[in-house]
Amino acid sequence: MERKVKISVQNLNVFFGQYQVLRGLTLNVEANSILGIIGPASSGKTSFLRTLNRMNDLVVNSRAEGRVLLDGVDIYHPSQSAVQLRKRVGMVFALPMPLPMSIYDNVVYGPRLSGIRNRAQLDEIVERTLTSAFLWDEVKDRLNLLALRLSGGQQQRLCLARTLAMDPEVVLLDEPCSGLDPVSTARIEEALTVLKSRYTIILVTNNTKQASRVADETAFFLMGELVELDKTDKIFTSPSDQRTNDYVTGRFG
Amino acid sequence: MRISPKVTQTLAVLLLGVATLLTVIILIMIVAFVLKRGIPEISWEFLSTKPREMGKAGGILPTIWGTILLPVIAIVIALPMGVGTAVYLSEYTRENHVTRIIRFGTDCLAGIPSIIFGLFGYIFFVTILGMGWSMLSGGLTLAIMILPTIIRTSEEAIRAVPQTYREVSCSLAATNWETVYKVVLPNALPGIMTGVMLGIGRSIGETAAVIFTAGSSLLMPLSLNDSVRTMSVHFYLLAREGISNEKAYATAAVLVFSVLSVNLIAYWMMNRFIAKRS
Numbered sequence: 001m002e003r004k005v006k007i008s009v010q011n012l013n014v015f016f017g018q019y020q021v022l023r024g025l026t027l028n029v030e031a032n033s034i035l036g037i038i039g040p041a042s043s044g045k046t047s048f049l050r051t052l053n054r055m056n057d058l059v060v061n062s063r064a065e066g067r068v069l070l071d072g073v074d075i076y077h078p079s080q081s082a083v084q085l086r087k088r089v090g091m092v093f094a095l096p097m098p099l100p101m102s103i104y105d106n107v108v109y110g111p112r113l114s115g116i117r118n119r120a121q122l123d124e125i126v127e128r129t130l131t132s133a134f135l136w137d138e139v140k141d142r143l144n145l146l147a148l149r150l151s152g153g154q155q156q157r158l159c160l161a162r163t164l165a166m167d168p169e170v171v172l173l174d175e176p177c178s179g180l181d182p183v184s185t186a187r188i189e190e191a192l193t194v195l196k197s198r199y200t201i202i203l204v205t206n207n208t209k210q211a212s213r214v215a216d217e218t219a220f221f222l223m224g225e226l227v228e229l230d231k232t233d234k235i236f237t238s239p240s241d242q243r244t245n246d247y248v249t250g251r252f253g
Numbered sequence: 254m255r256i257s258p259k260v261t262q263t264l265a266v267l268l269l270g271v272a273t274l275l276t277v278i279i280l281i282m283i284v285a286f287v288l289k290r291g292i293p294e295i296s297w298e299f300l301s302t303k304p305r306e307m308g309k310a311g312g313i314l315p316t317i318w319g320t321i322l323l324p325v326i327a328i329v330i331a332l333p334m335g336v337g338t339a340v341y342l343s344e345y346t347r348e349n350h351v352t353r354i355i356r357f358g359t360d361c362l363a364g365i366p367s368i369i370f371g372l373f374g375y376i377f378f379v380t381i382l383g384m385g386w387s388m389l390s391g392g393l394t395l396a397i398m399i400l401p402t403i404i405r406t407s408e409e410a411i412r413a414v415p416q417t418y419r420e421v422s423c424s425l426a427a428t429n430w431e432t433v434y435k436v437v438l439p440n441a442l443p444g445i446m447t448g449v450m451l452g453i454g455r456s457i458g459e460t461a462a463v464i465f466t467a468g469s470s471l472l473m474p475l476s477l478n479d480s481v482r483t484m485s486v487h488f489y490l491l492a493r494e495g496i497s498n499e500k501a502y503a504t505a506a507v508l509v510f511s512v513l514s515v516n517l518i519a520y521w522m523m524n525r526f527i528a529k530r531s
């Protein structure tokens with residue numbers, strides 16, 4: 001069955017000043033799938049993610065050329081608002097970054113900004129998203145606790161719930177498990193495989209095993225270029241590019 | 254020859270300890286000196302009645318009001334302007350020549366002797382704008398005087414808010430202003446309050462700028478257009494004109510108490526605020 005293309009990237013070049021971080025990227029992301037992105041440090045993985053929700057706009061002198069289509073509409077077109085885009089494309093950062101407020105307030109930060117004031121509705125969002133992030137049972141009795149008091153793994157799941165609370169269409173995860181223990185990592189991965197039925201997920205990871213466990217398709221980035229993108233099975237068993245093979249078998253990187 | 258680490262360690266503890274001790278002793282001596290000479294004169298009557306015979310007899314009630322009202326006017330004006338400037342400089346502009354010039358300007362302004370502000374206030378507010386010697390002239394002058402302090406401390410506080418908070422807020426589809434309002438300002442508040450307290454402290458104690466602009470009327474201030482005398486000015490005039498040393502020190506003692514209590518209340522409020530958020 002042919003799946004719907006959610007994000008289509010066409011000949012994308014991204015520059016920070018004179019420095020080019022992404023070179024001629026072209027790829028499609030299918031709706032309701034998990035795309036894993038692997039590659040060594042400074043291969044452009046994070047910059048790519050931050051292009052998709054225009055977080056790079058915050059970087060002085062950053063510039064994107066080429067087209068990034070979300071449901072067929074170019075997100076960098078002058079008529080498109082970055083703030084509106086970020087409601088549709090949520091992001092979870094590498095390190096858990098709860099805002100210095102309660103668990104509850106963290107989760108409803110996005111919804112409140114969109115104008116939801118109704119307490120019952122907010123309560124429902126908090127329970128639903130924390131449940132999706134496999135955190136509800138651990139925190140349901142202490143939602144007013146300052147989020148910084150949670151453990152690292154709990155904080156990261158809270159950040160996932162906070163992103164889901166905006167009801168996005170696409171969820172970007174930037175090495176979400178890099179600071180977590182194996183149990184927390186398993187929890188997050190479990191959450192992701194369930195969540196892909198509702199969202200399109202792009203997962204940057206330094207842990208190739210993680211990509212092989214959860215991703216439907218995997219892309220290998222190297223020095224700002226896309227080396228290869230294919231079904232995860234194929235990338236990890238019989239990649240067509242020698243460099244991919246070297247990387248996934250641990251021969252470099 | 255190298256001195257042994259043990260010796261340098263002992264020496265450091267000793268020197269730092271002495272420095273701290275000296276500071277505390279000097280502080281206590283000043284306060285004790287003022288209080289010892291002032292407290293015997295303080296009575297309920299002193300606090301609750303108007304001065305008679307130019308302050309030789311009677312109380313200091315109008316000057317207490319002046320000391321409360323002038324800083325309040327100054328803060329009401331300087332706080333929004335100062336914090337607004339700080340937010341604009343740190344959140345809405347990128348570092349360039351203009352921001353550097355503004356910052357350099359505020360730094361220079363902060364170092365200007367207060368009597369110059371008094372002179373400016375006298376010429377501009379009192380004379381040119383025709384406000385006369387009044388609480389409004391005095392308050393505006395004090396506001397300008399404490400503005401640089403508030404801008405710089407607020408800016409430091411705002412810059413100290415982790416960049417990650419801004420990124421997270423932005424990624425959750427907040428606009429720049431929503432991020433400032435919901436994340437940056439609440440987290441910068443303790444630092445901003447420090448600037449406000451410094452400003453209040455300076456305006457309570459200010460004499461030169463006030464005497465030029467708010468005048469030295471001993472009547473109860475009833476409107477913004479009335480001239481008013483603050484405790485600092487009262488103390489200065491009583492001592493300078495040799496009207497009454499006893500009353501002068503009593504005024505000084507009340508002034509010291511007020512500054513202390515303002516600081517204590519501010520610390521208490523700050524601690525409560527921080528405790529609530531951590």
